Amino acid sequence: MVQAYILIQTEVGKAADVAREISGISGVKQAEDVTGPYDVIVRAEAHNVDDLGKLVVAQIQGVDGITRTLTCPIVHI
Amino acid sequence: MVQAYILIQTEVGKAADVAREISGISGVKQAEDVTGPYDVIVRAEAHNVDDLGKLVVAQIQGVDGITRTLTCPIVHI
Amino acid sequence: MVQAYILIQTEVGKAADVAREISGISGVKQAEDVTGPYDVIVRAEAHNVDDLGKLVVAQIQGVDGITRTLTCPIVHI
Amino acid sequence: MVQAYILIQTEVGKAADVAREISGISGVKQAEDVTGPYDVIVRAEAHNVDDLGKLVVAQIQGVDGITRTLTCPIVHI
Amino acid sequence: MVQAYILIQTEVGKAADVAREISGISGVKQAEDVTGPYDVIVRAEAHNVDDLGKLVVAQIQGVDGITRTLTCPIVHI
Amino acid sequence: MVQAYILIQTEVGKAADVAREISGISGVKQAEDVTGPYDVIVRAEAHNVDDLGKLVVAQIQGVDGITRTLTCPIVHI
Amino acid sequence: MVQAYILIQTEVGKAADVAREISGISGVKQAEDVTGPYDVIVRAEAHNVDDLGKLVVAQIQGVDGITRTLTCPIVHI
Amino acid sequence: MVQAYILIQTEVGKAADVAREISGISGVKQAEDVTGPYDVIVRAEAHNVDDLGKLVVAQIQGVDGITRTLTCPIVHI
Numbered sequence: 001m002v003q004a005y006i007l008i009q010t011e012v013g014k015a016a017d018v019a020r021e022i023s024g025i026s027g028v029k030q031a032e033d034v035t036g037p038y039d040v041i042v043r044a045e046a047h048n049v050d051d052l053g054k055l056v057v058a059q060i061q062g063v064d065g066i067t068r069t070l071t072c073p074i075v076h077i
Numbered sequence: 078m079v080q081a082y083i084l085i086q087t088e089v090g091k092a093a094d095v096a097r098e099i100s101g102i103s104g105v106k107q108a109e110d111v112t113g114p115y116d117v118i119v120r121a122e123a124h125n126v127d128d129l130g131k132l133v134v135a136q137i138q139g140v141d142g143i144t145r146t147l148t149c150p151i152v153h154i
Numbered sequence: 155m156v157q158a159y160i161l162i163q164t165e166v167g168k169a170a171d172v173a174r175e176i177s178g179i180s181g182v183k184q185a186e187d188v189t190g191p192y193d194v195i196v197r198a199e200a201h202n203v204d205d206l207g208k209l210v211v212a213q214i215q216g217v218d219g220i221t222r223t224l225t226c227p228i229v230h231i
Numbered sequence: 232m233v234q235a236y237i238l239i240q241t242e243v244g245k246a247a248d249v250a251r252e253i254s255g256i257s258g259v260k261q262a263e264d265v266t267g268p269y270d271v272i273v274r275a276e277a278h279n280v281d282d283l284g285k286l287v288v289a290q291i292q293g294v295d296g297i298t299r300t301l302t303c304p305i306v307h308i
Numbered sequence: 309m310v311q312a313y314i315l316i317q318t319e320v321g322k323a324a325d326v327a328r329e330i331s332g333i334s335g336v337k338q339a340e341d342v343t344g345p346y347d348v349i350v351r352a353e354a355h356n357v358d359d360l361g362k363l364v365v366a367q368i369q370g371v372d373g374i375t376r377t378l379t380c381p382i383v384h385i
Numbered sequence: 386m387v388q389a390y391i392l393i394q395t396e397v398g399k400a401a402d403v404a405r406e407i408s409g410i411s412g413v414k415q416a417e418d419v420t421g422p423y424d425v426i427v428r429a430e431a432h433n434v435d436d437l438g439k440l441v442v443a444q445i446q447g448v449d450g451i452t453r454t455l456t457c458p459i460v461h462i
Numbered sequence: 463m464v465q466a467y468i469l470i471q472t473e474v475g476k477a478a479d480v481a482r483e484i485s486g487i488s489g490v491k492q493a494e495d496v497t498g499p500y501d502v503i504v505r506a507e508a509h510n511v512d513d514l515g516k517l518v519v520a521q522i523q524g525v526d527g528i529t530r531t532l533t534c535p536i537v538h539i
Numbered sequence: 540m541v542q543a544y545i546l547i548q549t550e551v552g553k554a555a556d557v558a559r560e561i562s563g564i565s566g567v568k569q570a571e572d573v574t575g576p577y578d579v580i581v582r583a584e585a586h587n588v589d590d591l592g593k594l595v596v597a598q599i600q601g602v603d604g605i606t607r608t609l610t611c612p613i614v615h616i
Contacts, residue, residue, distance in 0.1 A: 005159075005195050007161075009145070012134075012138035012139075012143050012145070013138040016134065016231045032228050033130065033228065034159060034226040034227060035129070035133070035148040035150070035226065035227050035229055036147065036148065036149075036224065036225070036226040036266075036267050036268070037147055037224070037226075037267070037268060038226060041228075048510075049511055049535050049537055050538045052420070054539050056420065057398055057400055057401065057418075061397035062397075062398055066397050067397070068394070069397065070190065070191070070421065070422055071190070071420040072188040072190040072192060072195065072421075073188060073190070073420070073535065074186045075188065075514070075516075076512045076515070077169065077512065077515045079203050081265075082272050086376070089365075089369035089374050089375070089377065090365055090370055092308065092365055093308045093365065109305045110307070110308055110361065111236060111303040111304060112303065112304050112357075112360070112364070112379040112381070112575075113303040113304070113379065113380075113574075113575050114301070114303075114576060118236050118303065118305075125202075126156050127229050127230045127231065129229070130229030130230070130231045131231050147267065149265040149267040149268075149269060149272065150203050150227065150266050151264065152206070152207030152266055153204045153264070154204065154207045154208050154211050154212070154246065154264055166523035166524075166529070166530070167523040167524055169519055187515065189421075189511075189515055189518065189533040190421050190422070190532065191421070191422060191532055203266075206266070210266070211243075211246055212244070215243035215244040216243075222243070224267065225266040226267075279356075280310055280383055280574075281383050281384045283383070283574070284383030284385045284572065285383075288385050288551075288552055289385070289552075292551035293551075293552055297551050299548070299551070300551065301576055303575075304357050304381065304574070306357055306360070306361030307358045307361070308361045313573060317453070320446035320447075320451050320452070320453070320454065321442055321443070321446040323442055323616065324442065341442075341614050341616055342611040342612060342614065343434075343437070343456040343458070343498075343611065344457075344497075344498050344609065344610070344612070345499060349544050349613075378576070380574065380576075380577060380580065381573060381574050382580075383573065383574055384572070385554065385555045385572055387588050390467075390496060390503050400539065401539045418536065418538070418539055419466075419534040419535060419536050420535050421535070422532070422534075426467050434588055435616065437614070438615070438616045439614075439616050443616070455498065455499070456498070457496040457497065457498040457500060457503065458496060458497050458498070458612065459494045459496050459503075460495050460496065460497055460589050460591070460593075461495070461592070462477065462589065462592045462596050474596075474600035474601075474606070474607070474608065475600040475601055478596065495592065497588075497610040498609065498611075
C-alpha cells in the first residue's frame with residue numbers, strides 16, 4: 001500500500017465544501033480545512049503509485065472547487 | 078483574541094476595489110494595496126482560530142476579484 | 155485546543171532523523187517522511203495559537219537538520 | 232513618504248529574537264511574529280524607495296538570524 | 309523618478325501578444341518575451357511609487373491575457 | 386540543437402489527456418504524467434532558443450487543459 | 463518498478479559537478495544540467511516508493527553541493 | 540546571440556556588492572538592485588544557450604554573496 005498527504009488549494013470560499021465532499025471518497029482517510037498556502041489537507045491510501053495517481057486525478061480532482069492538488073507520498077526510509 | 082495578517086492576490090486590475098471593500102468587513106482593522114507577489118495586505122482579528130477561518134472564508138473570500146488568500150496568524154512567543 | 159499540520163523542509167539526507175526525533179516531542183501526534191517539496195509532515199496540537207507557535211519555535215525548530223517549517227492550523231469552518 | 236510591509240523568513244528558532252531586535256530600528260513601526268511561510272511581518276516607512284531599500288539592506292538585514300526579506304511597498308491607487 | 313522591472317505571467321499562448329501591446333504603453337521602456345517562470349519582462353518608470361502602482365494596475369494589467377504581475381522597483385543603495 | 390524539459394501544470398483532471406496530446410507534437414520526445422507540483426513533464430528539442438519558444442507557445446500551450454508551462458533548457462557546461 | 467524525475471537545486475557554481483556525480487549512482491538513468499528554477503534534472507527508477515525514497519535520501523542527497531531535491535514520481539493514469 | 544535576464548537572490552546585506560561586482564563581468568549588460576522576491580536583476584548575452592549556462596555558472600555564480608540565480612532567456616516568438 002502507498003499512503004500520501006494531498007495538499008489542496010481551492011477556489012475562494014469553497015474550502016469547507018471541498019473537504020466535506022472529499023471525505024466521502026473511497027481511499028480517503030481524512031480531509032481537513034487548514035489556513036495558510038493550502039486550504040485542505042487530505043490523507044489517502046492506494047495499492048501503488050499508479051492507483052494513487054488515479055485516485056487523485058479521477059476522484060479527488062473531480063470535486064468541484066479544487067484548483068490545485070499537490071500529492072506527497074509517505075516514504076519509509 | 079487571535080490577530081492575523083492576510084496576504085491577498087487579486088485578479089488583474091482589481092486590487093484597489095478589493096482593498097476598499099474588505100475595509101468595511103467587521104473584524105478587519107486595515108486593508109492596504111501593495112506591490113510585489115501580493116496585491117492587498119489585511120490585518121484582522123477574531124475570537125479564535127476557527128472564527129478567523131470563518132472570517133476569511135465566509136466574508137473576505139466573498140469579495141469579488143480575490144484569487145488567493147494566505148492567512149498568517151500573529152503569535153506571541 | 156488548536157491542531158495543525160506542520161510541513162517541514164530538512165537539510166539533504168536528514169529527513170529520517172528529523173521525523174524520528176520530532177515524534178518524541180510532547181504535543182506531536184504523528185511525524186512522517188514524504189517526497190515532494192516537503193520532507194516531513196507533522197501533526198501536532200496545543201492549547202491555543204500562541205502555544206502552537208511556542209511548540210514550533212522552541213521545540214520542533216530545535217531539532218537538528220530542519221531548514222524551514224510551515225505551520226497550517228486546522229480550522230473548523 | 233513610502234510605507235511598506237516587509238515579510239521576513241528567519242533561521243529556525245530565531246523568529247522571536249529577530250522581531251524584538253527589529254522593533255528597535257528607526258523607521259520600523261511594528262514587528263510581529265507570525266506562523267506560515269513567513270516568520271516576522273514588519274511595517275516600516277522611509278522618505279522614498281531608495282531610502283526604504285537602504286533601511287532594509289543596511290539595517291533590517293543586519294539583524295542576526297534573518298535569511299530572506301520580501302519588501303512590499305504600500306501604494307495608493 | 310522610480311524605475312521597476314515588472315515580471316509578468318500570461319495565459320497560455322498569449323505571451324507574444326501581451327509583450328507587443330505593453331510596449332505601446334506610456335512609461336514602458338521595454339517589454340520582452342522570456343522562458344521560465346515568467347513569460348514577459350517589462351521595464352517601466354513613473355514619478356513615484358504610487359504612480360508606478362497606477363501604471364501597473366490601470367494600464368499594464370488592463371492588457372488582455374495577463375494573469376499575474378510582480379513589480380520589482382529598482383533601488384539605489 | 387537546443388533540448389529542454391518543460392514542466393507543465395494542468396487543470397484538475399486533465400493531466401492524462403494533456404500528456405497524450407503533447408506526445409504527438411513534432412519536436413516532443415517524451416511526455417509523462419507525474420505527481421507533485423507539476424502534472425506533466427515533457428522533453429523536447431528545437432533548432433535554437435527562439436524555435437523552442439515558438440514550439441512551447443504555438444504548439445504545446447495550444448493543448449487544451451494546460452494552465453502553466455515552465456521551460457528548462459538543457460545546458461552543457 | 464517506480465520511475466521518477468528528481469528536480470535538483472544546487473549550491474551556486476556546483477551544477478555541473480552534481481550532475482556528473484549523480485550520473486554514476488545505481489538506479490539513475492540520466493542527469494542533465496538545466497537553467498531555470500532547477501539546476502539539474504535526474505531520471506531514476508526503483509522497485510517501489512520506499513526504495514525511491516531511500517535512493518534519493520541515502521544516495522542522491524549524499525552528493526556534495528545539493529541544497530534541495532524535489533521528487534516527482536511518474537504515474538500511469 | 541542569446542540574451543537573458545538573470546534574477547538573483549543574495550545573502551542578506553549583500554545585494555549592492557553583488558550588483559556592483561556582476562556589472563564588471565564580460566557579457567553582462569546591466570545589473571541593478573531591486574526590492575521584492577529577487578535582490579538583483581541582470582541582463583546578459585552569450586553566443587548560445589551553452590555559453591549562457593557557462594557565463595552564469597562559471598562567472599556570475601562565482602560572485603560572493605549569491606544564493607540563487609534564475610536564468611530567463613529572451614525569446615523572439
